[in-house]
Amino acid sequence: MEPFLLVLLLALLCLALGAGYPVALAIPGAAIMSIAVAALAGQLLADDPNAYFVHGGTPGEWLSAGVTNLRRIYRSDESDVLIAIPLFIFMGLMLQRSKIAEDLLLAMSQLFRSFRGGLGISVVLVGALLAATTSVIGATVVAMGMISLPTMLRTNYSKQMATGIVAATGTLGQIVPPSIVLIILNHQLTSAVYKANQERQSLYKVASGELMMPSEFDVASASVSDMFMGALVPGLLLVGLYILYQVVVAAIRPDMAPASNLPRADARRLVGRTLLALFPPLTLILLVLGSIMSGVATVNQAGAIGAAGATVMAGYRLCEGERRAYWPVLLAALATCAIWIVISLFDVNLRKIESAQNVLGVTLAGIASAVLVYAVGWSGWRTLKKDRTLKYVVEETTKTTAMVFAILLGAVMLTAAFRAFGGEALVKDFLASIPGGFWNKFAVVMLVIFILGFFLDFIEITVVVVPIIAPIILADPAANVSALWLGVMLALVIQTSFLTPPFGFALFYLRGVTPPSIKTTEIYKGVIPFIALQLVAVGLVFIFPVLVNYLPNRSLLLSEYAPPTTNPRLQVCMENFVARKFESDGAEIRSAIERMRRADLSTLPEELRVDFRRGLTAAERAFAIMQNIKQGYVEVAEAAVSYRPVLSRVRGVESDIRRIDDAVSKLNIAITQSQRAETEEELNDLRDDRARLKIRREELMAQIPTEWSAMHEEFSSVLERENNARKIFRRSVDDAYEPVKTAMILLADTGRLKNAAPQFRGLSLLVQSGMATSTVDNINKAIASLAEISGTSQIRSQLYKVKREFKNESPDANWAREGMAKAVVLFEKEVTWREGAIDQLRPQIEEYDRAIADTIGLRGQTRLPDNIAEEIAVCISNRRDISLHF
Structure with a gap:
């Protein structure tokens, strides 16, 4: 019955969406109706309305589970990042409505017309900036289609080339930060990481028999600022690929992307006009992203900066040419500079007012803040009076935000219903049944996401599908992928599906603003090269996860809040670095140890002198222990050649056995409860099902090789030798450097x-x-x-x-x-x-x-030196297979 209810749930959802019902109503409606049908069927067929809920519970509990879960999530302090969604929507709409984005498009399009292919390149560059400010694909495609497309056609651009550039560039809002797609993705992945860690913990317990899993095996999570930084390089990579394609096409086929020369005087004026048009949005983007990536502001605070900045800029643009049009902008700029100067010179913490200087600083900061508020308020009043811009922006922001949160509420209700009917276990079983290991499963998931992108918007995919598949993907230790990398991959795949004929959303938006002379097939042909470029970008990010992970990791390791050098996640990479330094500088380090051993330590206190000599001995031993680590690594790699395939097969069989055990347990409960079986025939059917499962379990047990226990024990001892060598090395270098560190502190x-x-x-x-x-x-x-x-x-x-x-x-x-x-x-x-x-x-x-600070003393440093931190950031940004520990 439960599979039928799952099919009913999905069918109701598809039917409601196909009938044109709003997504915010279709998603919770499908959940409510399917739960109601399950309760009714249970009452009629089993005399128990709770009979067909796999995890137990009443229909009322499952109906309210989504709302309860939503309230629990959004009341927590960790989930307040969603406040940034309306702020970024407001910023983009304000820039679009006030024609700032249009000015930029017009100015740059004209500026680069004299270059072969330059017009298309300018469209890509402006589209990237516009995507970073609006974050809405439909708005970007429509705006660029209305402004750039006619100009490109008048310049004799190929119809296919022109439409392909506009459609592809319009989808950049999916990946270029700050993007609301990334914010929602991060929110969903945060809860997925928690579930994945629980699953990985249980896998480790079964595999090793130990209760606690080492923290270095935890799934790496990410904040919204990490997601923005992680998406930055792939976004720029796409922009670069688009530009490179146009340069190549313009060189090979000049007729597809011709140049249009402008008079010299016009060109000079255009440079100034372009710089003036470029300054507002570029400044705003730098303020928003710069404040997030530098750690000066949270995502919410940066969103507020963006909303206020867009209001000030719009207030000037709407009144351009009028008397005192620039005054609010000037006041806001002066007030911002004054606040920065005051913060640099004074401590303005209200809780630490202890002197007249503190009072002066707080007073000056208050005055500057008041001026800034006045400038923003003045600009807001202008936007309200001029074409009722503020009214439109607030209304549209409210509508969009309400839609987003209504979909979020509906999604948790749908996910609750999906889980109630055993859908989560069904998805796990399906992915587990896919042959070929983790990457085949990952490819299937990405393909499903890609196909769903034809029919669903990014919000529906993110809040409905990601919570189901993300914990399964993240929990697998074979790939050991980070939530950050998975989020960016999902964003890129969804972006590609929005561009793909015949259902791509970007194509529908573009079709609505293109002239009748352009055929739909020409639009389809135009986007095909850009789809290929998208796939190239997806492949590069897939093969080189460092493209996504490096910037966030580098920012973390170089920040004020960098993790300590003893952080478990850093140790393997730090030891690899030390091993390379031992090979290149080993002679100098040994020489330094020997010189220190010959030094007269009699001036030191006896206890410190003894520790110092022990430390020198430990430093000498570090070289031999590092060789043991290398030898252990080689032995593990050699043993894994024959062990890994057997491990994969056995873990798969054991997973099937656990699922059978769960099913048998549920059947035992059903048999015990007499109300589940009104007839003897039904009771016998349940017993027959249990018997068949037990037989199947015995068949699976027979598939486990007889030599598995001995093979597992032998490999575990090899793995343990390497782990012990690493533990001994860490203790040895700690003992070696601690006296040095202590002596330096004491003497200082x-x-x-x-x-x-x-x-x-x-x-x-x-x-x-x-x-x-x-x-x-x-x-x-x-x-x-x-x-x-x-x-x-x-x-x-x-x-x-x-x-x-x-x-x-x-x-x-x-x-x-x-x-x-x-x-x-x-x-x-x-x-x-x-x-x-x-x-x-x-x-x-x-x-x-x-001599030893960067090697033997590396774990003893307060934080990693900048040059080493950059190298370690590259190392931890790549995937590390930890499946042999499971």
């Missing part, structure tokens, strides 16, 4: 320790006087001062003892004096050895540190 704090000497001597005299109240206060001050200086724990411990004595009801003055004398001795001893080490040993320690 010597000056601060010496500066505390007058305070310490004054405290000693005060203790001699025996004044309990003032002495305790001064001891507290001394302890607080010493706490900021490394290596003073023994001195502070002694001072604590003295303080406790003074706090007694009847303090022993003699004992306190003796205790303070011991503290003085410790203090002077600490100063003495540090001064001696600075004079005699510090240069040698610094030289040694420079």
Whole structure:
């Protein structure tokens, strides 16, 4: 019955969409009707309305599951990125309605007309900028079709070439950030990552028998800013491919993309006009994307910047030529510069107002902010009065945003119904049954997404299909793909489907604004080369995931919030880097270790001196341990040749067995519950089904090779040797560098320790006087001062003892004096050895540190050096197969 309900669910959805019902009503309507039919069928056929819900629960619970899930998700702080959707929609509509985008198209189209193929190139460049501001494919295609297409046809461009350029460029809004497609994709992938990690955790537990999976095997998630950065290179790659194609065509077939010369005077004026038209949208894009990628602003804050900036620019454009037209823009620019200067010079945190300088900074920032608000408000008033632009933009933004969130609500209801009828398990079984491993499954999923792009908009695909297939794709350890890469791949595939005849959305939009002289077949022929370019881009991103992952990873590792050097995700790449450095600089590093061993360490305290010598021994051992890692890696690779195929086959069989066990468990429950079986015949059918499943289970068990246990145990021991070698290496280099790091910190704090000497001597005299109240206060001050200086724990411990004595009801003055004398001795001893080490040993320690900091001492650094971080970013951006651990 459940498969029939799944078919009914999908049929109702397709029927409603085909009949022309709004998507926001069709999706939840299909879910509600299918759940109602399931409840009715259960009541009529099994006398239980809950009978046909695979996971149990009542119809009311499944009907409300979507709404409950939506409320739970959107009430969390982590889901507030969807606030950026209306802000970016507002920004794009404001730029489009105020004719700023049109000015840019007209100016650049005329500017590049004198170059062969230049007009088409200008359309691509302007289309990319327009896509980055509107993020709506329909708006971009229509705007460019109405403005650029007539100009290209008048310039004797081939109809196929002209329509292909406009249609292809219009789809760039799908991938060029900031795109609402990427925002919604990221939101769906965030929950998919959580489910995928749960699935991977269970796989690891079954495979290894251990309860906890190492965090380095977690599925890598991504934020919206990461998604924007990840999509930037593929977006620019597409722009570059489009331009390259036009250059080649213009050179081979000049008749398809001819040039049209302009008079010199006109050309000069056009340069100025183009720069003036280019400045507003380009500035806005740089502000929005720059603030996100630099970490200055969140996605929501950047969206607010974009909306406010678009309003200011529109206020000027709508009043261009009038008196004081530029005043709001000037005020906004001056106020923004003033705010930046004030923030640079003052601390404007309201919670930290402690001085007159803080008050001055907050006051100046408040004045500048008020001026900025006034400028934005003035511009908003202009947009409201001029052609009622603001009214139109707000209405359209509200409609689009309401549609997006209505679809999101409907989608979680549809997903709940799909899960209620066992659809999720069915999809898993289908993907598991596809032969050829993970990449064949991935290809099938991408093909399905591509076909769905003919009939559904990106929002429906993203919120309905992605939550079902993404956890399955992300959980597979064989590919170990990141959510970021998967999101960009999905966006590229959907974009390609929007361009593909005969159902591509971009083609429908373009057909609506093209003159009757252009045939539909000519539009189809025109987009075919660009579809090929899209597929090239998809293939490049597929083969080289670094194109997507590198920028976000680089930004993270170079940022203020970079992960520590001991982060598990970085270790393998860091060890590969160290191995290369050992090969190239091994002689110099060994020489530095030997020079440090010959150094006179007698000035160091005994404990640090012992640790230092142990550290030198550990540093020498690091080379041999690295060879063990290399040897272990080679042994694993050799053993995996014969082990991997058997592992894949056995894990597939075990997966089938687990599904049978789940089905048998459900049948046991159904047999136990007498209400599920009104007749003896039905009960016997259930028992027969269980018996058949048990027989099938035995058949599957027989497919597992008899030598599997021994093979698995042998390979596990090989894998364990490599893992142990890596663990030993990490402990060894930590032990080797810790004394160096400690000595450097202690010696660097010597000056601060010496500066505390007058305070310490004054405290000693005060203790001699025996004044309990003032002495305790001064001891507290001394302890607080010493706490900021490394290596003073023994001195502070002694001072604590003295303080406790003074706090007694009847303090022993003699004992306190003796205790303070011991503290003085410790203090002077600490100063003495540090001064001696600075004079005699510090240069040698610094030289040694420079020699090993980027190799043996890499894990001991506060953060990765920039040059190494860039190299590590490339390494972690590529896929790493971890399936052998599962």
